[in-house]
Amino acid sequence: MVRPADSPPAVDRALRTAAGIGLRSPHIRKVRAERPSIRWLEVHSENYFADGGPALAALDDLRTDYPLSLHGVGMSLGSADPLDRTHLAKLKRLADRVQPVLVSEHLCWSGVGGRHFNDLLPLPYTEEALAHVTARVGEVQDALGREILVENVSSYLGFAEATIPEWEFVAELARRSGCRLLLDVNNIYVNSVNHGFDADRYLAAIPGDRVAEIHLAGFEASGQYLIDTHGAPVAPDVWALFTRAIARFGPRPTLIEWDLDIPTLEALEREAATAQAILDESHVVAR
Numbered sequence: 001m002v003r004p005a006d007s008p009p010a011v012d013r014a015l016r017t018a019a020g021i022g023l024r025s026p027h028i029r030k031v032r033a034e035r036p037s038i039r040w041l042e043v044h045s046e047n048y049f050a051d052g053g054p055a056l057a058a059l060d061d062l063r064t065d066y067p068l069s070l071h072g073v074g075m076s077l078g079s080a081d082p083l084d085r086t087h088l089a090k091l092k093r094l095a096d097r098v099q100p101v102l103v104s105e106h107l108c109w110s111g112v113g114g115r116h117f118n119d120l121l122p123l124p125y126t127e128e129a130l131a132h133v134t135a136r137v138g139e140v141q142d143a144l145g146r147e148i149l150v151e152n153v154s155s156y157l158g159f160a161e162a163t164i165p166e167w168e169f170v171a172e173l174a175r176r177s178g179c180r181l182l183l184d185v186n187n188i189y190v191n192s193v194n195h196g197f198d199a200d201r202y203l204a205a206i207p208g209d210r211v212a213e214i215h216l217a218g219f220e221a222s223g224q225y226l227i228d229t230h231g232a233p234v235a236p237d238v239w240a241l242f243t244r245a246i247a248r249f250g251p252r253p254t255l256i257e258w259d260l261d262i263p264t265l266e267a268l269e270r271e272a273a274t275a276q277a278i279l280d281e282s283h284v285v286a287r
């Protein structure tokens with residue numbers, strides 16, 4: 001079984017104090033041409049599963065100047081269906097090719113009974129689901145021959161069967177499976193409002209040595225709910241929660257995600273610069 005190293009890999013340490021951006025198709029041409037000083041890039045793995053073609057060529061080119069992270073949205077890690085071995089094989093082939101610094105997936109399910117949905121759906125937080133997804137993370141790590149990070153998702157409902165608070169489920173998954181966590185601070189904030197819990201209590205439950213990456217994104221309010229649209233700037237309350245997360249965990253590779261109404265590259269770089277300033281400040285304090 002793949003187990004994380006006792007200390008983070010060197011490449012991890014280089015990114016530890018770095019804010020990057022999620023690279024989406026509208027900006028690929030500009031980044032390739034101008035090579036802006038972005039510290040690292042994250043892409044959606046499935047967009048590069050083809051056997052060749054321009055998308056993969058762009059990634060081959062960008063990896064010469066930027067550390068890359070592969071972020072999956074389609075593995076359906078928590079589903080009761082068997083793992084999709086074709087999907088896993090494509091991800092392994094891509095990871096072997098571009099040598100990403102991090103590979104991540106979501107703590108969710110996206111289909112069952114062979115039917116697929118275009119959503120990252122939450123799991124019922126039960127002992128049965130925890131045992132199931134722990135085993136699945138082990139299967140994925142073994143198939144890839146490397147560690148994966150697992151990301152907490154946003155949600156708008158809970159299951160009546162749930163017996164474990166989300167933060168304990170996430171922490172326990174990391175402890176049991178040997179994976180580390182991609183902690184999405186915006187998702188914690190969104191869920192704290194949608195489900196009425198204390199976001200700082202969530203942070204307090206997460207073992208800091210298991211946190212390998214942080215995501216930041218924007219939400220939109222809809223009635224009494226916050227919707228995780230990835231279509232707005234990071235909200236002030238989320239910047240504040242991120243600052244407290246970094247104070248607790250220390251600096252971590254941090255990524256700005258923006259997937260809807262994608263702004264200019266410069267706007268994304270400004271969001272990353274705000275994250276970078278918070279990481280730098282924490283770094284100074286830590287020394």
Ligand SMILES: [Fe+2]
Nearest residue numbers: 151184215257
């Ligand atoms: Fe995220």
